[in-house]
Amino acid sequence: MLDKNGIAKRIAKEVKDGYYVNLGIGIPTLVANFVREDISVEFQSENGVLGMGPFPFEGEEDADIINAGKQTITTLPGASFFDSAMSFGMIRGKHVDLTILGAMEVAENGDIANWKIPGKMVKGMGGAMDLVASAENIIVAMMHTNKAGQSKLLKKCSLPLTGVGCVKKIVTNLAVMEVTSDGFKLLERAPGVSVETIVAATEGKLVVEGEVPEMAS
Amino acid sequence: MLDKNGIAKRIAKEVKDGYYVNLGIGIPTLVANFVREDISVEFQSENGVLGMGPFPFEGEEDADIINAGKQTITTLPGASFFDSAMSFGMIRGKHVDLTILGAMEVAENGDIANWKIPGKMVKGMGGAMDLVASAENIIVAMMHTNKAGQSKLLKKCSLPLTGVGCVKKIVTNLAVMEVTSDGFKLLERAPGVSVETIVAATEGKLVVEGEVPEMAS
Amino acid sequence: MIKKTVPNVEDALKGVASGMTFMLGGFGLCGIPENAIAELVKLGIKDITCISNNAGVDDFGLGLLLQQHQIKKMISSYVGENDEFERQMLSGELEVELTPQGTLAEKCRAAQAGFPAFYTPAGYGTEVAEGKETREFDGKMYVLEPAYKADFSFVKAWKGDEAGNLIFKGTARNFNPCMCGAATVTVAEVEELLPAGSLDPNEIHVPGIFVQRIFQGTHYEKRIEQRTVRQKA
Amino acid sequence: MIKKTVPNVEDALKGVASGMTFMLGGFGLCGIPENAIAELVKLGIKDITCISNNAGVDDFGLGLLLQQHQIKKMISSYVGENDEFERQMLSGELEVELTPQGTLAEKCRAAQAGFPAFYTPAGYGTEVAEGKETREFDGKMYVLEPAYKADFSFVKAWKGDEAGNLIFKGTARNFNPCMCGAATVTVAEVEELLPAGSLDPNEIHVPGIFVQRIFQGTHYEKRIEQRTVRQKA
Numbered sequence: 001m002l003d004k005n006g007i008a009k010r011i012a013k014e015v016k017d018g019y020y021v022n023l024g025i026g027i028p029t030l031v032a033n034f035v036r037e038d039i040s041v042e043f044q045s046e047n048g049v050l051g052m053g054p055f056p057f058e059g060e061e062d063a064d065i066i067n068a069g070k071q072t073i074t075t076l077p078g079a080s081f082f083d084s085a086m087s088f089g090m091i092r093g094k095h096v097d098l099t100i101l102g103a104m105e106v107a108e109n110g111d112i113a114n115w116k117i118p119g120k121m122v123k124g125m126g127g128a129m130d131l132v133a134s135a136e137n138i139i140v141a142m143m144h145t146n147k148a149g150q151s152k153l154l155k156k157c158s159l160p161l162t163g164v165g166c167v168k169k170i171v172t173n174l175a176v177m178e179v180t181s182d183g184f185k186l187l188e189r190a191p192g193v194s195v196e197t198i199v200a201a202t203e204g205k206l207v208v209e210g211e212v213p214e215m216a217s
Numbered sequence: 218m219l220d221k222n223g224i225a226k227r228i229a230k231e232v233k234d235g236y237y238v239n240l241g242i243g244i245p246t247l248v249a250n251f252v253r254e255d256i257s258v259e260f261q262s263e264n265g266v267l268g269m270g271p272f273p274f275e276g277e278e279d280a281d282i283i284n285a286g287k288q289t290i291t292t293l294p295g296a297s298f299f300d301s302a303m304s305f306g307m308i309r310g311k312h313v314d315l316t317i318l319g320a321m322e323v324a325e326n327g328d329i330a331n332w333k334i335p336g337k338m339v340k341g342m343g344g345a346m347d348l349v350a351s352a353e354n355i356i357v358a359m360m361h362t363n364k365a366g367q368s369k370l371l372k373k374c375s376l377p378l379t380g381v382g383c384v385k386k387i388v389t390n391l392a393v394m395e396v397t398s399d400g401f402k403l404l405e406r407a408p409g410v411s412v413e414t415i416v417a418a419t420e421g422k423l424v425v426e427g428e429v430p431e432m433a434s
Numbered sequence: 435m436i437k438k439t440v441p442n443v444e445d446a447l448k449g450v451a452s453g454m455t456f457m458l459g460g461f462g463l464c465g466i467p468e469n470a471i472a473e474l475v476k477l478g479i480k481d482i483t484c485i486s487n488n489a490g491v492d493d494f495g496l497g498l499l500l501q502q503h504q505i506k507k508m509i510s511s512y513v514g515e516n517d518e519f520e521r522q523m524l525s526g527e528l529e530v531e532l533t534p535q536g537t538l539a540e541k542c543r544a545a546q547a548g549f550p551a552f553y554t555p556a557g558y559g560t561e562v563a564e565g566k567e568t569r570e571f572d573g574k575m576y577v578l579e580p581a582y583k584a585d586f587s588f589v590k591a592w593k594g595d596e597a598g599n600l601i602f603k604g605t606a607r608n609f610n611p612c613m614c615g616a617a618t619v620t621v622a623e624v625e626e627l628l629p630a631g632s633l634d635p636n637e638i639h640v641p642g643i644f645v646q647r648i649f650q651g652t653h654y655e656k657r658i659e660q661r662t663v664r665q666k667a
Numbered sequence: 668m669i670k671k672t673v674p675n676v677e678d679a680l681k682g683v684a685s686g687m688t689f690m691l692g693g694f695g696l697c698g699i700p701e702n703a704i705a706e707l708v709k710l711g712i713k714d715i716t717c718i719s720n721n722a723g724v725d726d727f728g729l730g731l732l733l734q735q736h737q738i739k740k741m742i743s744s745y746v747g748e749n750d751e752f753e754r755q756m757l758s759g760e761l762e763v764e765l766t767p768q769g770t771l772a773e774k775c776r777a778a779q780a781g782f783p784a785f786y787t788p789a790g791y792g793t794e795v796a797e798g799k800e801t802r803e804f805d806g807k808m809y810v811l812e813p814a815y816k817a818d819f820s821f822v823k824a825w826k827g828d829e830a831g832n833l834i835f836k837g838t839a840r841n842f843n844p845c846m847c848g849a850a851t852v853t854v855a856e857v858e859e860l861l862p863a864g865s866l867d868p869n870e871i872h873v874p875g876i877f878v879q880r881i882f883q884g885t886h887y888e889k890r891i892e893q894r895t896v897r898q899k900a
Contacts, residue, residue: 018669020876040669042830042876046535047461048605050874051668051830055664063464063656064592064604070462070515071662077864078668078830080874081604083611083639084461084487085543085780088536092554092781095848095876115532122523122532123514129562130536133555134781164559235436237643257436259597259643263768264694265838267641268435268597272897280697280889281825281837287695287748288895294631295435295597297641298837300844300872301694301720302547302776305769309548309787312615312643328792332765339756339765340747346795347769350788351548381792550804553783571783571813580804603869636836637870 002173002190007141009034010215011100011171014139020044024101025069027141031100044096046127048087051079092134099135103142105157108183108204110167113159125162132163144172144201151203153184174198182207188215219390219407224358226251228317228388231356237261241318242286244358248317261313263344265304268296309351316352320359322374325400325421327384330376342379349380361389361418368420370401391415399424405432435630438598438648443473446621446649450586452479457613458486459589462659465606466495469623469651470588474499481506485582487609489513494657511535537579539609544581545616551580584617594624595633598642615644623651668863671831671881676706679854679882683819685712690846691719692822695892696728698839702856702884703821704731714739718815720842722746727890744768770812772842777814778849784813817850827857828866831875848877856884
């Protein structure tokens with residue numbers, strides 16, 4: 001079974017040379033720590049920066065330089081700042097190659113819900129609706145089940161949607177899955193996790209074909 | 218009767234303190250020379266400059282700094298450069314207060330034609346269609362008649378239109394007119410020009426009410 | 435040069451009144467018009483509609499206006515950092531319209547640039563698109579979103595000049611440029627107000643034509659919401 | 668940092684072919700991609716569709732491609748400085764689509780920013796709107812204009828860096844920024860190509876994400892169309 005860093009580490013393998021990547025808040029933010037150092041990647045944050053670097057050293061924080069999670073950041077050589085309209089032009093115009101974000105629920109047809117629990121929690125969608133409606137390549141990073149132990153991989157989302165039929169891949173603490181026209185296709189098992197465990201934790205249709213390999217470490 | 222400079226000088230009186238003004242090619246360009254010096258005005262050129270100044274001194278021309286007529290220009294303190302999308306955002310968004318342009322024909326309902334003579338001349342509309350479709354305040358600077366002596370102030374334009382019902386005022390070598398729902402309303406006569414001369418030179422409906430004053434010099 | 439300077443925040447906000455709609459720049463607390471917000475609190479006007487990506491925190495930014503119950507309606511993309519906001523929303527005291535962030539930015543830009551509405555894929559198939567016109571282009575579905583209409587835009591820049599030209603710093607730029615010229619009156623407050631001619635015309639982010647009033651701001655707190663650092667190796 | 672530099676114009680134009688659609692920056696001869704145009708002439712590809720505000724003059728800019736009869740169709744707003752152009756157009760050798768200048772700019776920006784189409788008031792009631800969808804918003808009529816689709820964008824900047832970031836000078840900016848990222852491949856040529864980190868991130872006009880290839884241009888002629896001066900007093 002993977003912890004949050006393990007999920008981030010596995011997703012980092014999906015980041016290819018030359019990719020512009022938008023990372024959501026939470027587990028996705030950790031992905032930056034695990035990207036291979038021999039490839040060139042630039043991180044975009046929708047509040048208006050391309051070429052984000054690591055967090056600043058203590059005392060070097062600048063209130064005017066933050067990421068979409070409102071965290072202080074630094075920039076790398078080649079970075080640029082721009083306004084919100086241009087930032088979402090990058091996203092809507094498909095110039096960002098990969099979007100990694102968290103979810104409350106994902107449905108077997110690729111629907112995603114991650115912004116609202118009616119009557120309980122309404123933080124807003126932020127940039128997520130623009131990202132999922134535009135990106136060709138969307139990976140969800142999340143726990144396979146919620147705190148109550150219920151599957152987050154469903155036949156149909158029960159919460160208000162963020163986007164329809166858009167998720168391409170899901171990496172959870174238990175497995176790596178691809179969204180296909182037949183449902184969630186199991187690609188890899190997390191270390192020490194059996195196919196049976198994954199089947200039991202998945203409410204939506206899970207396609208298991210042949211021998212499912214354990215994730216390479 | 219006014220010459221080109223006379224037309225420009227009369228139009229300059231329509232330029233008020235605090236106006237952003239777009240000047241077309243030809244007579245409109247001359248207007249800048251006659252604007253009162255005690256008021257603040259900025260000239261916008263749709264190729265991407267606000268705060269245009271006079272032409273440069275010999276030897277100080279810069280190929281990268283031109284106006285929409287492709288003439289070398291200078292800029293004044295407070296000037297800015299921007300791209301074409303933003304430039305037409307200024308125009309379409311009604312941030313430019315006054316547009317002054319030339320015309321081949323103006324109709325009594327405010328239609329204007331100035332970009333094409335079928336089979337003979339097709340230079341293109343440039344920014345004129347955007348300007349006339351957007352501006353609240355459009356003044357046409359032109360000769361009252363064409364080279365063949367025919368009226369350019371018509372019941373209906375014969376040439377392909379640049380915009381519909383958009384012209385507010387017309388200053389010609391003979392007169393100043395306002396476009397009203399009743400037709401061209403004669404406001405002023407050029408020095409030494411009789412109402413009869415203006416009537417004879419105007420094909421469209423000309424409204425003459427009471428004593429029409431001669432233009433103040 | 436058309437001069438846009440006003441001596442202070444009081445003059446800059448002349449004409450604001452209860453019931454109006456305001457745009458306010460900033461992302462989180464980054465790049466917010468601190469002086470204008472403080473003055474709105476002081477003026478005590480009510481029933482405001484605010485178009486702003488976020489709603490501040492409990493005791494800063496738009497949170498100050500929420501505390502005083504001056505806001506009738508918030509139009510935002512993300513409001514998750516504010517307990518008082520959540521309380522007012524859940525109790526029905528506060529009307530909230532949540533809008534995708536890119537849509538929010540473009541609805542401002544559309545107002546600035548004279549576009550009545552635009553088609554965006556964001557929100558298609560979600561409750562955000564309910565009751566809105568949708569349309570297919572090249573096999574993909576889009577939602578028609580109208581431009582915003584607002585009475586005042588309050589923006590904050592790093593440097594500005596007498597002509598109203600603005601330059602922003604870092605990610606404090608965010609929504610501020612899109613909101614300039616998107617309301618009837620745009621009020622810019624700046625950290626440094628300079629004479630015309632001080633800024634390079636090539637480096638200006640927002641030309642002064644989009645700004646009606648500009649003033650030298652004071653006492654910027656520039657609070658950091660999530661101070662995040664790494665250790666020196 | 669994702670490196671976009673290519674060693675020369677030959678590498679920069681790899682993949683261009685007859686029958687393609689190109690966007691070319693510039694207003695008149697100001698800010699045109701001189702190196703890319705010269706290479707297109709050398710390559711001798713035919714049946715090109717060019718989206719460019721103007722068509723150059725007889726012996727410079729796009730006029731060079733017209734001379735060689737390489738252009739099948741021009742999409743422009745103003746073409747009044749070119750006799751060969753007029754001859755080819757009137758004889759029917761050249762297809763011409765005239766588009767209002769602001770519409771042309773926005774059709775590029777729409778392609779860049781992922782908008783399928785937009786409503787503009789420009790051209791309503793004229794032959795430009797013939798056959799196009801029109802619509803009323805708030806009592807005013809608008810024309811629906813689709814985004815352009817192009818294979819390559821050729822732009823010219825003043826300074827650029829390895830990451831593809833661009834800065835323009837003066838009115839040589841014009842259509843260049845709108846065309847970046849508006850075609851499948853954007854090729855930028857620059858007067859000065861610098862290492863990443865040389866440009867202030869605040870001052871960049873076009874972020875490198877919109878540019879696929881960048882190269883150091885050579886032998887810029889920067890011809891002036893209307894040299895206009897005043898006399899010293």
